[in-house]
Amino acid sequence: MxxxxxxxxxxxxxxxxxxxxxxGEVAAAHGATVRTYNLNDMRDIRGCQSCTKCWTTGSCALQDDFALPLADHNWADIIVWATPVYMDDMSGILKLFTDRMFSNVKPEYYSDFIPIHGRLGPGKQFVLIQTQAxxxxMYEALFKKCATIMRDCGVEDSRWLHCAGLWVQDMEGQAERLQSYKKQARELAREVCKGKELSPIAVTI
Ligand SMILES: Cc1cc2nc3c(=O)[nH]c(=O)nc-3n(C[C@H](O)[C@H](O)[C@H](O)COP(=O)(O)O)c2cc1C
Known part of the structure; x- marks a missing residue:
């Protein structure tokens, strides 16, 4: 997994x-291989150039620091995106990355508007971890947006861990709330990992 x-x-x-x-810790404890990419550490990154080469090749033509995390969406059984709400939306760097997910949408999607037409294989799950002050x-729309993006890429099962009331400058004052969200994150990881262990594909193999 x-x-x-x-x-x-x-x-x-x-x-x-x-x-x-x-x-991630609970997923690893369940035997998952966990790969984490901190987008903010990346320096060689660019937004989508709208070259549409991905429509014929199936992958993004840009070979920058986003290339590996983009490709790993094929490798993953469980895809987790984590973001603070910035100015009513996902963080800017995640938005830059999201545009590059265009390479995981099949071109036919845009010609016949069949809703589920992504390149990512079946059986994947998506989890959005969203924090906000x-x-x-507020901001249920952000989850809906991410779930739609994932659906367009072929991932139908989306979960949401919504962590509200967290303010950047008050980490100590919100320790209890943070603990509660960590607990919810562990529970969600257990739930999705267990689902994968019991999936028909895992049993067949
Ligand atoms: C640039 C910036 C914009 C933000 N905009 C919003 C916002 O529109 N709505 C909101 O609820 N919180 C907003 N916040 C607060 C963060 O979403 C919130 O504190 C989050 O938990 C921070 O995550 P972090 O601890 O991982 O940095 C903003 C914070 C920053 C720094």
Whole structure:
């Protein structure tokens, strides 16, 4: 079982990374191979150039630091994207990466508008770990957007860990809340890893 983590937070000790690490640790304890990419560490990165070469080749033509994490979406059974809400949306660096996911959408999607037409193989699960300062009744749209992007890429099963009320400058004051979200992250990791262990494909092999 392979778990891919794409971290869109720049803060190594921030809430997004802390909660996401808790998810990764439990997945690893369940025997998963976990690969984490911190997008903010990458220097050689570019946005989609709209060359549409991916429509014929099936992969992005740009060979920069995003190439490996993009390719690893094929390798992964469980795809985790983690992001703080920045200005009502995902972080800018994750958005840059998201545009490159265009290479995982089949061109026919845009000609006949059949909704599920992605290049990523079947059986994958997507998890969005979303942190924000605002209360929990805000930004459900971000999850819906990410789930739609994943669906366009061929991943139908999307889960959401929504971590509200976390403010960048108050890590100590929100310790209890953070603990609670870490617990939820561990539970979610257990749930999705267990689902994979019991999947028909795993049993057949
Ligand atoms: C540039 C910036 C923009 C932000 N915009 C929002 C926002 O629009 N809505 C919100 O609820 N929180 C916003 N926040 C707060 C963060 O989403 C929140 O504190 C998050 O938990 C930080 O994650 P981190 O600890 O991984 O950095 C913003 C923070 C920053 C630095």
């Amino acid at each position: 392979n778990v891919l983590i794409i971290n869109g937070s720049p803060r190594k000790t921030g809430s997004t990374t802390t909660i996401t690490n808790a998810f 605002a209360p929990a009744d």
